[in-house]
Amino acid sequence: MLRLASILYSLIGSSLAGVGVIAVLVAGMVSVQAILASAAAGAVAGLPVAWLVAKQLYARGA
Secondary structure, eight states, rough: OOHHHHHHHHHHHHHHHHHHHHHHTTTOOOOOOHHHHHHHHHHHHHHHHHHHHHHHHHHHOO
């Protein structure tokens, strides 16, 4: 399941990081610190999401 979660993280983590960056830019915060913080928060939030998605995929396959 770790292999599937890592593959999913490559998609989910980058998507959530991108959403965070877009949300910060739309809010008008254009500082480098705000952009990097939102990208990091999205990447960290992608870890449990990828794990839960992998868990659900394995549960449905069994």
